[in-house]
Amino acid sequence: MSIRIPPACLDFRGFILCFIFFSSFPGTILTQQVTLDSIQIFKTHGWFSSKPTVYFQCKGENKTVLPDVKSTNVSYSFKGEESWQPLTELKGTKCKRCGIYEDDTLTYDTFDEWELCPSDFTAEGSYKRIKEKEFNATFLCHGCSQVGAGSNKESGNDKEKEKGGMHPAIVALIVVIVLGAVVMGLLVGYQYWRKKKRQQEQARFLKLFEDGDEIEDELGLENTL
Structure with missing residues (x-):
């Protein structure tokens, strides 16, 4: 039987959430x-x-x-x-x-x-x-x-x-926690990157808008002369 991948997992955020979900079930629990x-x-x-x-x-x-x-x-x-x-x-x-x-x-x-x-x-x-x-x-x-x-x-x-030695269940729990922390770090980094990208695009748009105003002003002055 083939396994269908949920469409949400194809999106980056969906992939992160799916990764956390599947990581919550270590193979040691049988x-x-x-x-x-x-x-x-x-x-x-x-x-x-x-x-x-x-x-x-x-x-x-x-x-x-x-x-x-x-x-x-x-x-x-x-x-x-x-x-x-x-x-x-x-x-x-x-x-x-x-x-x-x-x-x-x-x-x-x-x-x-x-x-x-x-x-x-x-x-x-x-x-x-x-x-x-x-x-x-x-x-x-x-x-x-x-x-x-x-x-x-x-x-x-x-x-x-x-x-002596660490219980396998504790090791599995530590692995899950570390994986969860890494995934959460990736998610936070991705959100921060998107925020910075939006700010850069807004700044670029405002700069283009200001440059357009300056060009119109210059053209207005030349027509006056």
């Missing part, structure tokens, strides 16, 4: 889908339920029930095409607070809760989460960025904060 590849639970938390209701949920999002996970010590594998997939989406390099829980009659019980980040996934797009005596799960995210060499977290440990 959306990656996270799916569940496999899971095995080692225990249940309910007192009276022999078949637990296990679900995955990220903070502020709806829960995703895992309907097949009903027994302990059984490895469940998935194709990523189930109706309840994907589990969630990750944007850019941002992390989410997510967890695996079990529905109870009165409340919910937690298998584990952690920060899910794009950098958790390997170059092959997999991430294994192990919680001792609770569960063993593998997640897939083939589109996740490989920030931090895709280092996985060890079971039960929080993600270490990256030390």
Whole structure:
């Protein structure tokens, strides 16, 4: 499909505005889908339920029930095409607070809760989460960025904060700000150039007008003589 360039972009000012518009969307902001590849639970938390209701949920999002996970010590594998997939989406390099829980009659019980980040996934797009005596799960995210060499977290440990270096999102923001400042400078310079050009044209016109008056005066004097 061909991309049509808006007519406004052909004008200099329109070009500047279009440049600012398209520069506001850096390619680093991507959306990656996270799916569940496999899971095995080692225990249940309910007192009276022999078949637990296990679900995955990220903070502020709806829960995703895992309907097949009903027994302990059984490895469940998935194709990523189930109706309840994907589990969630990750944007850019941002992390989410997510967890695996079990529905109870009165409340919910937690298998584990952690920060899910794009950098958790390997170059092959997999991430294994192990919680001792609770569960063993593998997640897939083939589109996740490989920030931090895709280092996985060890079971039960929080993600270490990256030390040194600048966050890619901050770099992208700085680039956008610099580009915006350059474009605004070009726009101001263009407006100033047009103003100076108008002043020069007006001064030239007035000079021609004054020269014309002087010629008429000279002609009038000669006729008088």
